[in-house]
Amino acid sequence: MDQAASATMLHRGEVPAWAVNLGVGIVIAALIPVSISFDKYIDNYVLDVLIRIGVAIILAVSLNLINGITGQFSLGHAGFMALGAYTGGVLLKHYQHQIHGALLPPVFIGVTILGGLVAAIAGLIVGIPTLRLRGDYLAIATLGFGEIITVVLNQIESIGKFEVGGSAGLHNIPHVTNFFWTYAWVVICVVVIARLVYSAKGKPFFAVREDEIAAAAMGIDTTYYKVAAFVIGAFFAGVAGVLSATLSGNLDPGDFNFVKSIVIVVMVVLGGSGSITGSVLAAILLTYLPEQLRAFEDWRLVIYALLLIVMMLVRPEGLLGNRELWWKRKTAMV
Amino acid sequence: MALLEIKNLGIEFRGLRALSGFNFALDQGELVGLIGPNGAGKTTVFNIVTGVYRPTAGDVLLDGKSIAGMKPFRVNRRGIARTFQNIRLFGGLSVLDNVLIGFNQSVAHGFLGTLVRSRRQQMEERLHEEEAIELLRTFDLVDRLHDSARTLAYGPQRRLEIARALATRPKVLMLDEPAAGMNPQEKMDLMELIGAVRRKFNVGIWLIEHDMKLVMSVCQRMTVLDHGETISVGTPQQVQDDPKVIEAYLGKAEV
Secondary structure, three states, X not given: OOOOOOHHHHOOOOOOHHHHHHHHHHHHHHHHHHHHHHHHHOOHHHHHHHHHHHHHHHHHHHHHXXXXXXXXXXXXXXXXXXXXXXXXXXXXXXXXOOOOHHHHHHHHHHXXXXXXXXXXXXXXXXHHHHOOOOHHHHHHHHXXXXXXXXXXXXXXXXXXXXXXXXXXXXXXXXXXXXXXXXHHHHHHHHXXXXXXXXXXXXXXXXXHHHOHHHHHHOOOOHHHHHHHHHHHHHHHHHHHHHHHHHHHOOEOHHHHOHHHHHHHHHHHHHHOOOOHHHHHHHHHHHHHHHHHHHHHHHHHHHHHHHHHHHHHHHOOOOOOOOOOOOOHHHHOEO | OOOEEEEEEEEEEOOEEEEEEEEEEEOOOOEEEEEOOOOOOHHHHHHHHOOOXXXXXXXXXXXXXXXXXXXXXXXXXXXXXXXXOOOOOOOOEEHHHHHHHHHHHHOOOOHHHHHHOOHHHHHHHHHHHHHHHHHHHHOOOHHHOOOEHHHOOHHHHHHHHHHHHHHOOOOEEEEEOOOOOOOHHHHXXXXXXXXXXXXXXXXXXXXXXXXXXXXXXHOOEXXXXXXXXXXXXXXXXHHHHOHHHHHHHHOOOOO
């Protein structure tokens, strides 16, 4: 039987793009009243966990673009996050008395994007020389990058009149982020990356992962796509950094060491390398779970680790493997 | 002026001469063979032409312009597509996606169009899908569109690799032992298919093959390599009767 006589049949029953675009807009707009009522009625602790889940989703999905989809094993994601976090934290702390009221939202948007851009530039700088490396060697080089960031941040007390904090950390950063800011970025991050990779323009990301030599023979500039993955991934990691810095109000260089990078890698692997919805699920699960396990106190991390081991034994391909929860045809990935 | 012209091509690996004085010309619509025993340097020629290796001597011209030493992706964009001796498909991706990736250079819309899923982007993607399905129909793979390439049997994998190469809209198609590992019936079918591709897409096809009998039946001309040297050039008949070729394949006749 012909599975598909023509492309028109492939698209039967698909929601038109304008409707989806409208839907995305509505979802983001709807976050505003949701956020306001959350601030009012929801317990601070729960809200805190929800926001941390949002940050984790951004981190996992953006790392998935690099590790899972493009197949470039990076252990430096916390480094990119740190650059964003410190860019946002330092600026917002320094100018906190000048910015308030109606000025705050646009400034915060600007600072968040700036944090993302700083991380993205770092992604470009790190990307170009290290992308000659493959597999384990790339992992070690990116691990090194992340550690350099931590060490440098430990040493810098201040840049000019801007306080950075050094090893003592940076404290009293204004708590600007809320449910709305975080989940607006979650939606943007997921939509941008999903649309990018599940489109004609983005298919080469998968091709690079599958076989670099064949990809090049198909006219794909593999270096361009690898660097693009690093730059885009780093941008969203930087954004996540700004969000988390303005959630807790405190920054410590140690928060961004390789353990943090590994936690994000675990999310990607657990969700299924290459599956965006898988990363979302794993980010939710792995942020929520440790909270629930607080009742077990000292055993918390042991149980967490055991769950991971069991998971990898039972489902080594991750929760969703290479699939997505929805837009099934679009993926056509097995 | 030929479409693809190779002049006095040579390469040395740390002093080891793997290929020397190689000359060749291919025109649009031609089907030409490159044969020779194991280790003769056939794949080395392909790897130089497609930019995997940089030649140490000579030049490769496509449409009269030198492409020697260019990166593989640039060579492909100039109009040369290839398949590999050990199949290199995007195994985890679907059959359809493998071909769609071949169209990547024809994507005209920008990143912004992709992010908002503009009309133009969707039109273009559908057009490419139509085209990909048409191409897969030619290669008898249309009922496997959504299966991952890895799950195909050997013969269909070889066919898919050729389809994917054609998706890049090449002027020259280089096939590195496309019939390797196939049974005699599959080989015959494949050669028929290659002949049909030459007529339908009007590309110049350059083919590496071990099996003399097989290439004899389809190629118009052929080059025979042995130890990196060209030992014979001509029509299948001429090459077949050349004592040097017989010697390379069967060894020197006892006197």
